[in-house]
Amino acid sequence: MSGxxxxxxxxxxxxxxxxxxxxxxxxxQKVLGENAVLRGVISRRKVEDDLPTxxxxxxxxxxxxxxxxxxxxxDTHEQYARKALEHGKHVLVDYPLCLSAxxxxxLFNLAESKGLICHVENIALLLPAHQDFKKTIKxxxxxxxxxxxxxxxxxxxxxxxxxxxxxxxxxxxxSTLECLTDLFGSLTLKEAHFVHETDRHVLTCKxxxxxxxxxxxxxxxxxxxxxxxxxxxxxxxxxxVLTLPPPGPPPxxxxxxxxxxxxxxxxxxxxxxxECSKEIIAEHKKLVLDCLELAEEIKKMxxx
Numbered sequence: 106m107s108g109x110x111x112x113x114x115x116x117x118x119x120x121x122x123x124x125x126x127x128x129x130x131x132x133x134q135k136v137l138g139e140n141a142v143l144r145g146v147i148s149r150r151k152v153e154d155d156l157p158t159x160x161x162x163x164x165x166x167x168x169x170x171x172x173x174x175x176x177x178x179x180d181t182h183e184q185y186a187r188k189a190l191e192h193g194k195h196v197l198v199d200y201p202l203c204l205s206a207x208x209x210x211x212l213f214n215l216a217e218s219k220g221l222i223c224h225v226e227n228i229a230l231l232l233p234a235h236q237d238f239k240k241t242i243k244x245x246x247x248x249x250x251x252x253x254x255x256x257x258x259x260x261x262x263x264x265x266x267x268x269x270x271x272x273x274x275x276x277x278x279x280s281t282l283e284c285l286t287d288l289f290g291s292l293t294l295k296e297a298h299f300v301h302e303t304d305r306h307v308l309t310c311k312x313x314x315x316x317x318x319x320x321x322x323x324x325x326x327x328x329x330x331x332x333x334x335x336x337x338x339x340x341x342x343x344x345x346v347l348t349l350p351p352p353g354p355p356p357x358x359x360x361x362x363x364x365x366x367x368x369x370x371x372x373x374x375x376x377x378x379x380e381c382s383k384e385i386i387a388e389h390k391k392l393v394l395d396c397l398e399l400a401e402e403i404k405k406m407x408x409x
Contacts, residue, residue, distance in 0.1 A: 125176035
């Protein structure tokens, strides 16, 4: 990007849902400093008067744009990420990266072949509660006896009720699989059942850790649901019981301070600038791809 600092990242945000608006807010407030610059947005929604809008051709051809953040409906993630990578742009993609395991492999392979970064958001991994829980398990060498992760929620938007757009629940909820894998290592699927009704989707899975300890994962989405309820409880052999508080929507950060989305963007930009170790990048890639494969295995087992 001629005429700019080599460390400057010119960024375009694609989509202005909740996550997209958070990205725009952080960039406008320069939470990450002067070297993370919002060049514009691509959106079908009405945008703020002071927010520059771009079309795809302009975003992909501009030399002062080197990264795109994809915050659109789930079924568009793979297409948009591939388009950006093919035009030499780094991509940060809201989870799920795509709706198939092979699609995920293809995107990472494309990025690597072009020397680009493909980073997948999962702010749940950055929650202090998750980080503290992970540290407790490691430092106390706790041995899991059994665990439960359960979510009851409404369909976040109308398109979320459409599995073709949102993806099968194991894909649209893959962030939980990533958190469980991050805590307990590789998981094996034993059972998976899915109830698909007009106003109700219920996915129930029985997973096992590498030490053959059971984890039950359940997602229930209802059209009529007054409150989002998340429950995670893990019982250990020594009698310790750890319960993760429901994260809910990420809290609004104090203006000028880094919230969860800003910290995720910071990690992405560290990768783009070569400030992140190859080991960390490889670990993140493995986590994403392993959980996409598990999500696909769950879908197949339900027969959907």
